[in-house]
Amino acid sequence: MRSHVVLFGDSITEQSFKPNGWGSALANTYTRKVDVVVRGYGGYNSRWALFLLQTLLVGYTNPPVAVTIFFGANDAALLGRTSERQHVPVEEYKENLRKIVCHFKELSPAMLVVIITPPPINEEGRNEYARSLYGDKARELSERTNEVTGVYAKQCIELAKELGVYSINLWSKMQETEGWQKKFLSDGLHLTAEGNAIVHEEVVRVFSEGGLDATQLASDYPHHSEIDPKNLEKSFQERSCKADL
Amino acid sequence: MRSHVVLFGDSITEQSFKPNGWGSALANTYTRKVDVVVRGYGGYNSRWALFLLQTLLVGYTNPPVAVTIFFGANDAALLGRTSERQHVPVEEYKENLRKIVCHFKELSPAMLVVIITPPPINEEGRNEYARSLYGDKARELSERTNEVTGVYAKQCIELAKELGVYSINLWSKMQETEGWQKKFLSDGLHLTAEGNAIVHEEVVRVFSEGGLDATQLASDYPHHSEIDPKNLEKSFQERSCKADL
Known part of the structure; x- marks a missing residue:
C-alpha cells in the first residue's frame, strides 16, 4: 500500500503546487514512493484550522506517515491593522498548534510530525505589494512585522521541543542569507522560487532525519x-x- | 470527502511533478477540490502496466472520479533497435488499453476516463540526445519514429471511440504548431515546459467537458x-x- 504525507497549512501550503512550488518538488522527490496530499488553506490561522481536523483526511484508509504543520503567518497579523481579523494571540497560537499536533499523533503515534514556523516578513515588500494593489489608498503600516512574526516562530519552536516533534525554523533560516527580503519573498510574505526551494530542502532534510529518506525507500x-x-x-x-x- | 483523480502512465506521467510539469499544474488547478494522485512509471509499456492494476490504488477507500491513461510512447519503440525490449505490437497495445479502461470502468462506471496518445517523436531530437549521452558510440537510427508512433496514436483514438471514453490526440495536437519538434519536446520525446502546458490545458479542457470543471466545483x-x-x-x-x- 502506498503511504502518504500531508501538507497542512495556510496559503504558503496551498500555493505549494504552483510552478516551482515546494509541494510539487516534494511530490517529485518522493515519486513512486509516497503520495503527497496538499491541505493548504489561504488566509487561515491556527484557530480556524482546528475546525478542519475531523474531516481533513476522510477517504484515506490509513493515517499519513508524516505531516507538515505550517501556520502562523496569519496568526501574527497585527491588531489594529488591515488583517486584524486573522490575528490570533501568540499564547493561543501555541495551544492551537499543540491541539493540531496531538490530533495527528492520536491518529498514529508513529507519525512523523514537522512544525514549520512562518517565514520572515519583509515589511517594505508588504508595503510595495499594497501600493501595487491600492496605489495612494494603500494602508500606511504593514499588517505584519518581522519582529512580531519572530515571536510566533519562537513559540512554534518551543512547542516542538515540548512535544518532541520535528521543526523547521524558517523564520531564522531564511534570514541567514543576505538579501533574503527579495531573494526568498515575492511580496514580503509569500515565497519566490528560491524561497520554495529552501522549504523543499528543509522538509526533505527533516523527513530524512525522521526515517523518511526518499533515497532509501523502495519504489512501488x-x-x-x-x-x-x-x-x-x-x-x-x-x-x-x-x-x- | 475529497475526491481524487489518478494520472496513470509512463515517464511522461512520472515526470509530471518536475518543475513546470503538467501534473503539478493540474494539482494547482484543482487545489482544495480534487486530489491529484500520480502513478507514472518510466519506461513502462501497456503490457507491463497491466500488472499494476490490482494494487495501484490500495489505500483509497473510494475509486477516483477521473483517470488519465497515457501509454504508447514505449510500446511504439521499434523492433531491431535499441529500445526493442519495450516494444508492444500495435494490436496488443490497443487491447491492453482496452483492459486498462475496463478495469477503471469496473471500479466505477461513472469514472471519467481519458486516454492520451503518445506525443509525436522528433527523430533528430532523439539522435541528438543519444549523441549527448554516448558520443560517437550512439546508435545511428532513432529507436522510435514519428510515423510509427502515429500508428499507435491512431489506435488509441479508435479505441476511445469504440469504448465511448474521452481522448486527447496529443500526437496530432502538438504537430499543429510550427516548430513543435523543439518547442514541445526536450529530447525528441519528453516534454518541455511548453509541452507540459499543452497537456495540462488539454486535460483541463477534457475534464471540464466531462463534468469536472474546477471553476464549478466547491472548495472543501x-x-x-x-x-x-x-x-x-x-x-x-x-x-x-x-x-x-
Whole structure:
C-alpha cells in the first residue's frame, strides 16, 4: 500500500503546487514512493484550522506517515491593522498548534510530525505589494512585522521541543542569507522560487532525519530495466515481496 | 470527502511533478477540490502496466472520479533497435488499453476516463540526445519514429471511440504548431515546459467537458473572507452542508 504525507497549512501550503512550488518538488522527490496530499488553506490561522481536523483526511484508509504543520503567518497579523481579523494571540497560537499536533499523533503515534514556523516578513515588500494593489489608498503600516512574526516562530519552536516533534525554523533560516527580503519573498510574505526551494530542502532534510529518506525507500514497482520481458509474472511477483517493508 | 483523480502512465506521467510539469499544474488547478494522485512509471509499456492494476490504488477507500491513461510512447519503440525490449505490437497495445479502461470502468462506471496518445517523436531530437549521452558510440537510427508512433496514436483514438471514453490526440495536437519538434519536446520525446502546458490545458479542457470543471466545483472549506470570526461554528457548519454535493 502506498503511504502518504500531508501538507497542512495556510496559503504558503496551498500555493505549494504552483510552478516551482515546494509541494510539487516534494511530490517529485518522493515519486513512486509516497503520495503527497496538499491541505493548504489561504488566509487561515491556527484557530480556524482546528475546525478542519475531523474531516481533513476522510477517504484515506490509513493515517499519513508524516505531516507538515505550517501556520502562523496569519496568526501574527497585527491588531489594529488591515488583517486584524486573522490575528490570533501568540499564547493561543501555541495551544492551537499543540491541539493540531496531538490530533495527528492520536491518529498514529508513529507519525512523523514537522512544525514549520512562518517565514520572515519583509515589511517594505508588504508595503510595495499594497501600493501595487491600492496605489495612494494603500494602508500606511504593514499588517505584519518581522519582529512580531519572530515571536510566533519562537513559540512554534518551543512547542516542538515540548512535544518532541520535528521543526523547521524558517523564520531564522531564511534570514541567514543576505538579501533574503527579495531573494526568498515575492511580496514580503509569500515565497519566490528560491524561497520554495529552501522549504523543499528543509522538509526533505527533516523527513530524512525522521526515517523518511526518499533515497532509501523502495519504489512501488520494479524499475523498467529490471523487468524480464520473458518472465513478467516473476518480475512483478518478486518485487511485490521486496517492497513489502 | 475529497475526491481524487489518478494520472496513470509512463515517464511522461512520472515526470509530471518536475518543475513546470503538467501534473503539478493540474494539482494547482484543482487545489482544495480534487486530489491529484500520480502513478507514472518510466519506461513502462501497456503490457507491463497491466500488472499494476490490482494494487495501484490500495489505500483509497473510494475509486477516483477521473483517470488519465497515457501509454504508447514505449510500446511504439521499434523492433531491431535499441529500445526493442519495450516494444508492444500495435494490436496488443490497443487491447491492453482496452483492459486498462475496463478495469477503471469496473471500479466505477461513472469514472471519467481519458486516454492520451503518445506525443509525436522528433527523430533528430532523439539522435541528438543519444549523441549527448554516448558520443560517437550512439546508435545511428532513432529507436522510435514519428510515423510509427502515429500508428499507435491512431489506435488509441479508435479505441476511445469504440469504448465511448474521452481522448486527447496529443500526437496530432502538438504537430499543429510550427516548430513543435523543439518547442514541445526536450529530447525528441519528453516534454518541455511548453509541452507540459499543452497537456495540462488539454486535460483541463477534457475534464471540464466531462463534468469536472474546477471553476464549478466547491472548495472543501470556506474561503477565509467568508469566515465570521464571531461565529466560527456557524461558518464551518454551513459550509459543510453547502459542500455536500
